[in-house]
Amino acid sequence: VGLSRDELLRSAAHRELAALPIEQRRAMLRIEMTRPVPGATLWLSPDPGAPLDSAYEPYPLVENEALLLERVVGLAPQRWVLRDALGRTVASGTQTLRPDTTHRLRIEPGAALDPKLVVATRRPADGRRRVALLVLDCADWRITQYLRTRGDLPVISGLIERGHSAVLLSDPPFTAAALESLVWPLRRSNVSFIGLVHRYGVELAGLASVGDNPLAALSWLLPEEADFFQVIGAGPLSAANLLFSHGGIDAGRHNEITGPNGQRRRLTLGTSSRDLLLSERKRFPDLAAVPRERDRVHIRTIAAEFDAVEELIQKGDVDLIAMRIEPLDILTHAHFAQAVASGQDDGRALLFEIYRYLDARLGSIDSLLDQDDVLVVMSDHGIRTSMEHSPYALFIASGGDIEPGRSSGTPDLRGIPRALADLFGIETVWPDTGVAPWSSVRMAPHELARDDATPHPDPASN
Incomplete structure (x- = not known):
C-alpha cells in the first residue's frame, strides 16, 4: 500500500472535516497563469455534494488578471484542467483545500494537447446478443x-x-x-440471523489483513x-x-x-x-x-x-x-x-x-x-x-x-x-x-x- 505521512494526515483531516458545518468549510482559490493563453478556460471539479460523475465547471481566464474563487472544502482534493480556445489541454493538476485558507494556484501552461478521438467501429448486428x-x-x-x-x-x-x-x-x-x-x-434480500453472522465474516474477508472468512463454517447452514x-x-x-x-x-x-x-x-x-x-x-x-x-x-x-x-x-x-x-x-x-x-x-x-x-x-x-x-x-x-x-x-x-x-x-x-x-x-x-x-x-x-x-x-x- 502506498502509505505515507501525507496520506495519514489526509485521513485524519477527513475525520476533522466531516465534523465541520458547511459554512465553516470554505476556502479561496487565487488562480493566475505564468504566461497568457488566448481564450483560456479553467475547468474545476465540482463542489462536494455534486454527483461524482458531474462535469467540470468552466471559468474563463482573462490575460494578466488573477481569478479569485470561493470553493467548498471536501474530502476529495480540487482538480483543475486548463484548456485553450480550441479546447486543447495545456495544463492540469490538483490542489488540496483547507478551510479558511487562500490557496495560490500558479499555472504554467505547456504544449497544447489535442483531444484524443476514437471512432466506434462495430460490426453489423447478427441477431445474437453477447x-x-x-x-x-x-x-x-x-x-x-x-x-x-x-x-x-x-x-x-x-x-x-x-x-x-x-x-x-x-x-x-x-x-x-x-x-x-x-x-x-x-443473499442480502432474505438474511437470517445465521446469514447476518456469515455476512459479517464475508465483510471481514474483504480486508487484506484478514483474507479469509473466519465464519465460513456457517455457510453450510445457509439455504442453497x-x-x-x-x-x-x-x-x-x-x-x-x-x-x-x-x-x-x-x-x-x-x-x-x-x-x-x-x-x-x-x-x-x-x-x-x-x-x-x-x-x-x-x-x-x-x-x-x-x-x-x-x-x-x-x-x-x-x-x-x-x-x-x-x-x-x-x-x-x-x-x-x-x-x-x-x-x-x-x-x-x-x-x-x-x-x-x-x-x-x-x-x-x-x-x-x-x-x-x-x-x-x-x-x-x-x-x-x-x-x-x-x-x-x-x-x-x-x-x-x-x-x-x-x-x-x-x-x-x-x-x-x-x-x-x-x-x-x-x-x-x-x-x-x-x-x-x-x-x-x-x-x-x-x-x-x-x-x-x-x-x-x-x-x-x-x-x-x-x-x-x-x-x-x-x-x-x-
Missing part, C-alpha cells in the same frame, strides 16, 4: 472524470455518451461483499441458491466466470463456463501474464519505464487479463463474459498518494497512465463486438485515501439497444445481476435497484438466444 462485463477493481469516478476532462479517456467518454451510466452504491465498500452481491443476488452464472447458463446461453475467487473472495467458480443447459466446463486460455507489446510500450512510455518489479508484475497481469477477454470474444461461443481486472486495486492503493498530491501534474502519474491503458484496451474489446452486443464497465468500489475505499462505484453500459442516459441517485450495486439478466430476456426475482432503465422492458428470450450452429464470426477473418 455481453462483456469488465469489473475494474477499485476504479474511481473522480479519477475517471479528471482524466476525461483532460481528454485522456476517449473510449470511456464515448461509452458514456452513447450508453447508460450510474454512480453505484457499494456498501460495505469491500471487494468480497460486492462480488458476492453480483454472484448471489438474493443458484448463482448468477448458473441462472444465465441454465438454458441455451453460456456464461464465463473470470471474477477470480480466492482467499476471502467468494465469487463462484472461477475460470469456468456454465451452459448451455447447465453444463460446466473449464476455460482454456493463454498465459496469465505477459510483457507489454512493443506498440504498447511506445504508446504508454510511463508503463514501459516502471522501475519496480512489484508494479510491473501487476501490469503484465492486466495485459493478459484483457487478452483473455479478447480471446473469448473472438472464439464466439460464450454469451456472457465476466472478468475482474484484479491488479488495478493493488496498483491504485500503491499509487493513489501520488495521484492526489497537490501541484501541477499534467496527467503525469503512474495511476493515470494505467487508466489510459485500460481505456485503450476497452476500445479494443468494444471493436470486437457487434451492434447487438453490450459492453458493461463497472467497479466494485472507489477509493478515498490509500487506506480507505469509497462506497461509490463506476457503471457504464453501451451497445445493443441501450439508450443514452444516466440513472438518478446512487442505485445499489445489488441491482447489476438483474440488469444483466434482463439484457438476455431472462426473468428473475433478483432485486431491481434502478441501475438500468431496460430492467422494466424485457427482451424476448427467443430474440436474444444464439443459434449454436452459427457462432459469432472471428473478427480476424473479416
